[in-house]
Amino acid sequence: MQRHLISAADLTRDDAVHVLDTAEEMARVADRPIKKLPTLRGRTIVNLFFEDSTRTRISFEAAEKRLSADVINFTAKGSSVSKGESLKDTAQTLEAMGVDAVVIRHGASGAPYRLATSGWIDAAVINAGDGTHQHPTQALLDAFTMRRRLVGRDAGLGQDLSGRRITLVGDVLHSRVARSNVDLLHTLGAQVTLVAPPTLVPVGVETWPCEVSYDLDSTLPKSDAVMMLRVQRERMNAAFFPTEREYSRRYGLDGERMARMPEHAIVMHPGPMVRGMEITAEVADSDRCTVVEQVTNGVSIRMAVLYLLLGGNEPAVAHARTTEEK
Amino acid sequence: MDTQDKQDPQDSQEPQEPQEPQGSQDARPVLEGPDIARVLTRIAHEIVERAKGADDVVLLGIPTRGVFLGRRLAAKLEQITDRKIPVGSLDITMYRDDLRMHPPRALARTEIPGDGIDGKLVVLVDDVLFSGRTIRAALDALNDIGRPRAVQLAVLVDRGHRELPIRADYVGKNLPTSLRETVKVQLAEEDGRDTVLLGVRQTAPGAQH
Numbered sequence: 001m002q003r004h005l006i007s008a009a010d011l012t013r014d015d016a017v018h019v020l021d022t023a024e025e026m027a028r029v030a031d032r033p034i035k036k037l038p039t040l041r042g043r044t045i046v047n048l049f050f051e052d053s054t055r056t057r058i059s060f061e062a063a064e065k066r067l068s069a070d071v072i073n074f075t076a077k078g079s080s081v082s083k084g085e086s087l088k089d090t091a092q093t094l095e096a097m098g099v100d101a102v103v104i105r106h107g108a109s110g111a112p113y114r115l116a117t118s119g120w121i122d123a124a125v126i127n128a129g130d131g132t133h134q135h136p137t138q139a140l141l142d143a144f145t146m147r148r149r150l151v152g153r154d155a156g157l158g159q160d161l162s163g164r165r166i167t168l169v170g171d172v173l174h175s176r177v178a179r180s181n182v183d184l185l186h187t188l189g190a191q192v193t194l195v196a197p198p199t200l201v202p203v204g205v206e207t208w209p210c211e212v213s214y215d216l217d218s219t220l221p222k223s224d225a226v227m228m229l230r231v232q233r234e235r236m237n238a239a240f241f242p243t244e245r246e247y248s249r250r251y252g253l254d255g256e257r258m259a260r261m262p263e264h265a266i267v268m269h270p271g272p273m274v275r276g277m278e279i280t281a282e283v284a285d286s287d288r289c290t291v292v293e294q295v296t297n298g299v300s301i302r303m304a305v306l307y308l309l310l311g312g313n314e315p316a317v318a319h320a321r322t323t324e325e326k
Numbered sequence: 327m328d329t330q331d332k333q334d335p336q337d338s339q340e341p342q343e344p345q346e347p348q349g350s351q352d353a354r355p356v357l358e359g360p361d362i363a364r365v366l367t368r369i370a371h372e373i374v375e376r377a378k379g380a381d382d383v384v385l386l387g388i389p390t391r392g393v394f395l396g397r398r399l400a401a402k403l404e405q406i407t408d409r410k411i412p413v414g415s416l417d418i419t420m421y422r423d424d425l426r427m428h429p430p431r432a433l434a435r436t437e438i439p440g441d442g443i444d445g446k447l448v449v450l451v452d453d454v455l456f457s458g459r460t461i462r463a464a465l466d467a468l469n470d471i472g473r474p475r476a477v478q479l480a481v482l483v484d485r486g487h488r489e490l491p492i493r494a495d496y497v498g499k500n501l502p503t504s505l506r507e508t509v510k511v512q513l514a515e516e517d518g519r520d521t522v523l524l525g526v527r528q529t530a531p532g533a534q535h
Contacts, residue, residue: 021433
């Protein structure tokens with residue numbers, strides 16, 4: 001694996017499977033009386049959140065603490081300094097404090113990449129969501145949830161998702177979750193279909209490794225997993241579709257539509273859900289809906305990523321040495 | 327790969343021996359299949375004897391080959407005592423003291439039998455006892471899982487060169503070695519045959535990592 005985790009597209013198939021396998025072992029720590037491993041003792045990790053987040057930040061924090069890392073939470077909400085400068089200043093402050101890894105969420109696409117490649121800091125950078133670009137740990141936890149449900153916990157070890165048909169429905173345009181998932185699921189051998197109104201499909205989607213459809217009903221029977229994306233209501237004053245009711249009728253998942261999915265198929269949602277909009281309460285509360293499971297799996301996946309990035313030699317040293325050897 | 331780990335648990339802390347290019351590729355077998363079976367039978371009897379019936383014994387193998395040895399020992403114990411013996415595995419990767427000296431290692435499975443280890447007699451099972459650092463890590467790992475009545479250690483081979491005050495309670499074979507020698511345990515479950523090979527280190531310590 002590389003030193004940073006910026007994009008799901010940077011992961012090879014073997015890297016991704018290795019993360020999933022590691023997460024499977026990490027998940028077992030949650031069943032123990034003492035949910036803690038000494039592995040990252042003495043490592044300092046900063047959670048640098050420029051954008052609001054509940055579950056991702058708490059999930060990272062739980063993962064870091066379970067691995068015994070020292071955690072510093074930095075919420076830079078309301079910062080009015082222009083992006084480049086503020087990020088640089090913050091980065092240099094963190095560097096001066098001697099942090100080993102930075103988990104960053106930023107409203108601007110590309111901020112984690114800039115942090116990782118600018119030479120401002122030596123720490124490993126983990127992208128926890130940047131603008132409408134990427135959210136790699138979300139894609140990993142989604143893939144983990146799919147592998148557990150569709151292949152099996154033990155049977156899944158070492159396996160990818162080849163041949164599985166995954167459908168992502170909703171606001172693809174604004175969704176970093178969709179972008180990360182398309183990249184990672186393609187790497188893992190799955191066939192991905194995006195379903196959205198034409199106005200919510202980004203320009204250039206034809207270059208993505210996936211199919212695009214405007215018709216949910218014809219796609220559902222051919223799906224092993226259906227992932228509903230949140231309709232980002234805050235942006236809905238723009239005319240992406242006529243009314244919420246119409247959107248809900250065409251692209252929302254209700255009990256009747258769920259019944260058209262194959263027996264084994266699961267319903268996923270990265271959260272937060274807007275009940276009554278993209279998903280009805282009936283579907284959200286059904287056994288086939290994995291929302292809560294995804295949150296649990298998120299902690300295991302983030303533990304795996306942190307272990308694989310920070311668990312070995314000092315990252316900088318390891319990086320220099322491996323490049324020399326190769 | 328696992329036996330390699332056990333051979334040099336702390337390569338950089340071992341005394342640096344002169345590295346002469348060695349001709350003899352082939353390692354010499356010191357224990358063969360039937361020997362290993364006999365040794366395990368003896369250890370099983372010793373466990374029953376010392377634990378006065380092995381009522382509360384839980385066997386935990388250390389991956390990879392310790393797990394197979396643990397399962398074989400459990401089978402033998404069941405023959406002797408006519409009772410089901412709980413057997414599991416204990417991965418010590420996350421507790422190693424040399425994590426920062428290598429790239430992150432792949433994790434193996436920790437499987438604690440259903441009734442847990444609280445108040446039980448835990449017998450750790452491993453293939454080779456060398457520096458003792460693996461066992462120290464295992465003791466730390468046990469600490470996070472429960473509180474056994476007592477912990478004992480069974481190994482197939484004790485090759486000496488301890489770096490910590492740790493000893494085995496049940497030893498299959500004491501094998502005095504030099505640091506330039508390697509001890510490789512092969513088991514049918516993983517390697518297709520049962521044997522313990524004594525060889526001479528071919529490469530500089532740590533080069534394979």
